[in-house]
Amino acid sequence: MKLVKTILKISAACIVLFLLGGFVYYSQYIKPFKEQMSKTMLVNFDMNLMVVQGGGGNSGILLLDSMVLVIDSKMYEAAKELYATAKKISDNKPIVLVNTHYHPDHVGGNDLYSGQTIIAGGNYSPQQWKNETGSANLPTIWVKDSMVIETKSEKISILNIPNAAHTESDIVVYLHNKKVLFTGDLVLNKQVPMIMGAGNAPGYLTALDYLRHRYPFSTVVPGHGNMGSRKVFDTFSQYMLDMKEAAEHPEKKDELISKYSDWTHLPFFMSHNATIRKFKL
Numbered sequence: 489m490k491l492v493k494t495i496l497k498i499s500a501a502c503i504v505l506f507l508l509g510g511f512v513y514y515s516q517y518i519k520p521f522k523e524q525m526s527k528t529m530l531v532n533f534d535m536n537l538m539v540v541q542g543g544g545g546n547s548g549i550l551l552l553d554s555m556v557l558v559i560d561s562k563m564y565e566a567a568k569e570l571y572a573t574a575k576k577i578s579d580n581k582p583i584v585l586v587n588t589h590y591h592p593d594h595v596g597g598n599d600l601y602s603g604q605t606i607i608a609g610g611n612y613s614p615q616q617w618k619n620e621t622g623s624a625n626l627p628t629i630w631v632k633d634s635m636v637i638e639t640k641s642e643k644i645s646i647l648n649i650p651n652a653a654h655t656e657s658d659i660v661v662y663l664h665n666k667k668v669l670f671t672g673d674l675v676l677n678k679q680v681p682m683i684m685g686a687g688n689a690p691g692y693l694t695a696l697d698y699l700r701h702r703y704p705f706s707t708v709v710p711g712h713g714n715m716g717s718r719k720v721f722d723t724f725s726q727y728m729l730d731m732k733e734a735a736e737h738p739e740k741k742d743e744l745i746s747k748y749s750d751w752t753h754l755p756f757f758m759s760h761n762a763t764i765r766k767f768k769l
């Protein structure tokens with residue numbers, strides 16, 4: 489009887505500690521992260537291109553002669569606002585949506601675009617898309633290699649990364665005249681990547697090498713964080729190289745991690761250590 493009581497006491501203490509830990513984790517990390525994620529900031533790049541940062545993944549709205557191109561549909565309220573803005577400036581021209589990948593913060597507003605053209609990476613199967621997004625509103629064009637849209641004012645390349653990196657089929661969008669590259673979550677600005685499921689850390693390096701000299705981009709719109717110059721791309725590439733180095737040389741880990749101490753992170757699964765672990769697989 490005494491043993492049962494002791495076991496019950498220990499179990500109760502464990503549950504309290506677990507709940508307390510969960511509460512601290514939520515209030516210290518998840519809540520501020522969610523708040524940061526839900527904020528939006530509109531940047532008018534020029535007369536034809538708006539970049540809407542936050543509210544999920546970063547998005548673009550590009551006004552063309554014959555259509556409006558939207559890059560990533562965000563989530564929750566921000567998704568509705570993005571769609572309303574695109575609809576307003578479209579003046580009844582068709583809206584074409586490009587999804588950089590299937591994560592909910594980038595495709596959460598897709599159902600608003602039903603009946604319109606939706607473009608996504610061709611390494612995914614439709615069933616996989618349904619499973620990951622929970623939506624039966626499937627993309628209408630699956631880009632296996634690349635797709636070019638040429639209009640009077642802009643040439644747009646939609647490129648599918650051949651190898652698994654952030655996911656199995658990451659799409660980037662390059663605007664040739666504006667020299668703007670939308671990277672989805674292949675590049676983040678001052679935020680640690682979340683590499684889950686099919687995400688592949690060495691694959692990031694392959695993808696970034698594949699992109700580095702492919703286009704002469706001068707502006708980068710990352711998946712999360714502020715848009716910026718080519719330096720955003722280079723800094724993130726260096727981060728991934730440093731985490732690979734830390735995986736191979738544990739004695740250098742602390743010094744390498746300290747270079748990125750001000751980056752947004754979530755302990756355990758969106759952290760420097762989680763990235764390093766992915767390089768060790």
Ligand SMILES: [Zn+2]
Nearest residue numbers: 589591654673
């Ligand atoms: Zn993602």
